[in-house]
Amino acid sequence: xxxxxxxxxxxxxxxxxxxxxxxxxxxxxxxxxxxxxxxxxxxxxxxxxxxxxxxxxxxxxxxxxxxxxxxxxxxxxxxxxxxxxxxxxxxxxxxxxxxxxxxxxxxxxxxxxxxxxxxxxxxxxxxxxxxxxxxxxxxxxxxxxxxxxxxxxxxxxxxxxxxxxxxxxxxxxxxxxxxxxxxxxxxxxxxxxxxxxxxxxxxxxxxxxxxxxxxxxx
Numbered sequence: 001x002x003x004x005x006x007x008x009x010x011x012x013x014x015x016x017x018x019x020x021x022x023x024x025x026x027x028x029x030x031x032x033x034x035x036x037x038x039x040x041x042x043x044x045x046x047x048x049x050x051x052x053x054x055x056x057x058x059x060x061x062x063x064x065x066x067x068x069x070x071x072x073x074x075x076x077x078x079x080x081x082x083x084x085x086x087x088x089x090x091x092x093x094x095x096x097x098x099x100x101x102x103x104x105x106x107x108x109x110x111x112x113x114x115x116x117x118x119x120x121x122x123x124x125x126x127x128x129x130x131x132x133x134x135x136x137x138x139x140x141x142x143x144x145x146x147x148x149x150x151x152x153x154x155x156x157x158x159x160x161x162x163x164x165x166x167x168x169x170x171x172x173x174x175x176x177x178x179x180x181x182x183x184x185x186x187x188x189x190x191x192x193x194x195x196x197x198x199x200x201x202x203x204x205x206x207x208x209x210x211x212x213x214x215x216x217x218x
Contacts, residue, residue, distance in 0.1 A: 003129035008141045009036040015145035015162070016153060032152070039147040047136070047143055048084045048123055051174070054181045055133055056126040057087070062118035065110065073105075073112035080122065086111065088121040135174035142166050 010022045013032055023030060026037040048056055062077040069076050079086065089104045089111060104113040111118065129137065146162035149155060 003132075003137060005040060005129065008129060008137065009033075009040060009144065011141035012036070012144035012148055013152075015142060016149045016158060021152075032148075035148055035151055036144070039144060043144045043147055044127070044140060045084060045125065047140055048125065050171070051178065052087060053123065053126075053133070053136060054178055055131050055136070056084070056123050057121060058082070058124040059119070059121050062111070062120055064116070064118070069112055074114045075112070075116060075118070077111045077113070077118045077120075079106070079109050079111060080120070080124070082125040083120075083122045084125050085123040086120060087123060089113065090119045090121075091115040091117045092119070133174070133178065135170070135177055139166060139170045139174050142170055 006023055006025060009026070009032075013021055013023070013036075021030065021032045023033040023036060026033050026040070058080070060080055062080075065076040065078055067076065068074065086106060104111055104115075106112075111120070126132065132140070142162060143166055146159055146166065149159045149162060
């Protein structure tokens, strides 16, 4: 099914029992449209930031700022204009050629780091409903309904009920299904750390870690 912003707003209105007050646009002059226009974008941004939604992930090579950080870091990279939340920051574009860089920090709308190359995976501000997953759409109109409920009904119990439905029912299922859409190999540790995982030591008479009674050499 193809969705529009107005359809999502109308689903939110129906969720709070306001079926008669369906809007035709965010600017149709009704009180419901005005409230939807006020709350829709903040609600969408909030929900996008709450999870690693696969449909909203983007990959981009960043260009360093012409102004270096004053101290503490060597480089500053402006975040993409549509970046909601950075996920991974690398100095190499290959999947396994270079591991995720841990030494970076978001300050304002910039990433500060000591690497001269920058590749960013991030959650983008996706505004096209037809790119969103069905369960994200459900979470979106329910979350929007929780924002609209009190201004339209002054029913605090309805607000609490909708918030509980989002946190206890919809979001857990949406996260679970979103997790099915891909597979990642485990992080590769450094050779030094991996050496501590080995099942054999330098001495053949030591038992492997997987055997019982490791403390005994007999």
